[in-house]
Amino acid sequence: MKHYFQPRILLRREHIALLFGTIFLAITVSVSEVFAQRVEGGDEPVPLYYVADNPVISLKGGGVYTYPKGKFPSLLIGETVAGTGEIPAEYAETGSGYRLGVDGFFPFGRRAGLLVELSSQKYEVKYKGDSTLLPTRMEVQTFQFGIGGEVNLWYGETTYPATLRAIFLSGLFDFGFGPLANRVTGSSVVDTASLEREEATGSFVNNDPFRTSVALKGSVGVRIGVDQHLELMLEGGYSLPLNPVFSSGAIRESDLELTHLFLGGGLGFRF
Amino acid sequence: MNYRLFYNLIPIILLLVNISCVQESPIPVAFDQELESVTFENQLLTPIILYRDNVVLDTLSARTKRKYAINRKGFIHHAWRILAPRDGLGRITGVEPYVDLGVQYEINAEHTISNTSADRTLFTPRIANLTFDRVRLFYINYREQDEFLVNKVFDPSESTSIDHAPYYYWNSSSNVYLDNLDRPRIYEFSRDDTLFSGKPELDLSDDFEYQGSGITNAIIVQ
Numbered sequence: 001m002k003h004y005f006q007p008r009i010l011l012r013r014e015h016i017a018l019l020f021g022t023i024f025l026a027i028t029v030s031v032s033e034v035f036a037q038r039v040e041g042g043d044e045p046v047p048l049y050y051v052a053d054n055p056v057i058s059l060k061g062g063g064v065y066t067y068p069k070g071k072f073p074s075l076l077i078g079e080t081v082a083g084t085g086e087i088p089a090e091y092a093e094t095g096s097g098y099r100l101g102v103d104g105f106f107p108f109g110r111r112a113g114l115l116v117e118l119s120s121q122k123y124e125v126k127y128k129g130d131s132t133l134l135p136t137r138m139e140v141q142t143f144q145f146g147i148g149g150e151v152n153l154w155y156g157e158t159t160y161p162a163t164l165r166a167i168f169l170s171g172l173f174d175f176g177f178g179p180l181a182n183r184v185t186g187s188s189v190v191d192t193a194s195l196e197r198e199e200a201t202g203s204f205v206n207n208d209p210f211r212t213s214v215a216l217k218g219s220v221g222v223r224i225g226v227d228q229h230l231e232l233m234l235e236g237g238y239s240l241p242l243n244p245v246f247s248s249g250a251i252r253e254s255d256l257e258l259t260h261l262f263l264g265g266g267l268g269f270r271f
Numbered sequence: 272m273n274y275r276l277f278y279n280l281i282p283i284i285l286l287l288v289n290i291s292c293v294q295e296s297p298i299p300v301a302f303d304q305e306l307e308s309v310t311f312e313n314q315l316l317t318p319i320i321l322y323r324d325n326v327v328l329d330t331l332s333a334r335t336k337r338k339y340a341i342n343r344k345g346f347i348h349h350a351w352r353i354l355a356p357r358d359g360l361g362r363i364t365g366v367e368p369y370v371d372l373g374v375q376y377e378i379n380a381e382h383t384i385s386n387t388s389a390d391r392t393l394f395t396p397r398i399a400n401l402t403f404d405r406v407r408l409f410y411i412n413y414r415e416q417d418e419f420l421v422n423k424v425f426d427p428s429e430s431t432s433i434d435h436a437p438y439y440y441w442n443s444s445s446n447v448y449l450d451n452l453d454r455p456r457i458y459e460f461s462r463d464d465t466l467f468s469g470k471p472e473l474d475l476s477d478d479f480e481y482q483g484s485g486i487t488n489a490i491i492v493q
Contacts, residue, residue: 074303076345083303122292141293181293184300202298208376209302250376251302 053107054271056223058233061100062264066123068092070255072136073246077188077200084186084200087127087136095124095137099262105150115170117146120180123260125245134187134197140210141180146217148172165231166223174239176213209250215239219262229269237262299374301346307379309349312336314385314483316395316436317365322350330354333434334484347375351384353393356435358422365437366393366419386438386475386485394441394475394485396460400425401493404453411439413448413459424452425492438485447473449492460490 072087101119108114122141129135150170156163182204187197204210219237226232239260246254313319313331321328321339324347331337331351341347349372355365368389372382386393400406405426411419417440439445446461464472476488 076301076303078298078300079346085303120292139293179293181295183293183296200298201296202300203295204301204376205299205374206376247377249378251304252378 053110053113055107055113056105056231056268056270058103058105058266058268059101060103060117060119060233060235060264060266061098062235062262064097064099064121064123065261065263066095066097066125067259067261068095068125068127069241069257069259070244072125072127072138072256073251073254075184075186077184077186077202080188080200082189084136084188085133087133091127091130091133093126093128095126097121097123097139099144099264101144103146103266105268110152110155112149112151115146115148115150115172117144117172117174119144119146121176121260123258125256125258129187132197134199136184136186138182138184140178140182142176142178142213143180144174144176146172146174148217161225161227163225164222165225168221168223170219170221170237172217174213174215174217176215179207179210182210209246211243211245211247213245213258214242215260216242217260217262223268226267229271231268231270232265233268234265235262299346301344301374302376303344304378305344306341306347306375306377308338308340309375310336310338310379310381311351312381312383314383315353315393315438316433316481316484316486317356317438318354318435319351319384320354322348322352324348325350333436341375348373349375349380349382351382353438354435355437356423356432360422362422363437364421364423365395366439368393383483385483386441387483392441392485393438394445394487395431395436395438396447396473396490397431397476397486397488398425398447398449398490398492399430400427401491402451403427404451406449406458406492407452408447408449410446410448412442412445415444415446416440416442425449433481433486436486441475441485445473447487447490458492 069089071089074083074086076083099119099121101117103115103117106114120141121144122139125138127136148171150168152166152168155166183201184203185199185201188200189197217237217239219235221233221235224232239262241257241259244254245256245258311321311331313333313335316333318330318332320330328339350370352369353365353367355363355367358364370389396411398408405424408421408423408425411421419439421437423437444462446459449458450456460473462471462473466472473490474488476486
């Protein structure tokens with residue numbers, strides 16, 4: 001009887017399955033040891049509620065209160081025979097609007113970080129009327145992009161949910177692109193025989209008259225924890241304009257600038 | 272709380288807040304001031320007709336710049352249209368898009384008219400007939416979007432005019448078809464076909480001299 005060499009099967013499927021199972025178990029046990037930090041002398045793991053230098057993405061919204069600085073230019077609204085007349089700066093009133101959007105806070109450490117805002121803002125420019133002039137209103141919606149910094153004046157190291165986490169101060173350059181839409185309501189003389197003013201409403205048909213607005217926006221606010229990731233934010237901000245509303249190519253010597261006060265809040269997610 | 276929901280909400284909120292919330296009025300508004308002038312620079316290789324308030328203002332020759340006085344208040348609209356060359360039967364040999372520039376707000380406005388100033392990009396084929404035969408340009412964008420039947424004959428050694436060239440719409444599959452009137456031969460130049468150099472046979476020229484004109488690289492028929 002001849003003996004032929006028969007190679008032995010060293011690894012069967014069962015062996016391979018057992019090997020991988022053992023490796024998986026070893027990894028699982030070692031990783032769980034890393035994440036489950038234990039209190040000295042105790043058995044319970046410490047819950048990690050909050051890490052101050054993790055980034056936060058927030059949905060934010062609130063009211064915008066606009067106060068115009070400077071006179072409002074005379075306008076022709078529709079096929080009227082006369083303009084609205086220039087409206088003096090003393091007639092300015094506070095208009096109200098809103099701002100909705102998303103901001104991202106990316107800390108460099110626990111004290112300060114980069115702040116980026118993307119939002120949509122609707123503001124209202126208001127002037128009161130008098131015996132010869134009806135009130136004037138201009139509504140504009142712009143897309144806002146802001147970039148700047150945020151400093152934590154105070155922050156809690158590992159605060160539990162539903163407590164104050166930080167008091168912050170932020171400053172950013174706020175750019176207003178657009179506008180996405182606009183609407184002007186003023187008064188004009190429709191009949192030369194009559195001095196009676198009538199309300200007229202119209203819109204600038206393109207963006208040519210408007211500049212890309214640039215403002216310095218300063219804010220102060222607080223962040224309050226809700227749970228490990230979610231936190232509430234309350235904020236008050238003031239925008240100081242760096243350029244006029246209307247383009248100098250479109251209208252001569254217009255000094256109309258807008259200051260905005262923002263009061264609002266949001267819901268943030270801290271990573 | 273499902274955090275995935277939070278992430279998904281962000282683009283939706285962004286979309287919502289960017290939908291215009293101010294209702295625009297169809298009645299136009301302009302500044303109550305006198306407008307001084309408007310300047311047009313025609314970078315195309317064809318004359319254009321200029322309109323002010325739907326009335327012809329002037330015909331501006333190819334590659335020229337001219338300033339027009341306004342000196343009045345009001346809603347002043349400007350528009351322009353290409354004046355395409357005609358064939359022997361008086362039919363147009365290129366597209367003639369009408370572009371409304373809207374109400375003028377600038378006291379001294381300037382408009383540059385190039386091949387991208389209309390609602391769609393325009394081009395004009397630069398054809399040089401180096402054969403001893405008559406060659407006819409008979410189709411632009413054949414069997415593609417914006418097909419245009421032309422009937423323009425090039426005599427031997429004749430090239431496209433750069434003072435009054437026909438324009439067509441440029442798209443990703445644009446092509447130019449010519450045929451030889453004296454012998455049975457068809458020439459096809461397409462954006463899909465490439466030359467030995469690896470560049471498309473039909474492509475817009477980046478020659479600085481013709482910047483904004485939309486002229487193609489030379490199409491040499493030989």
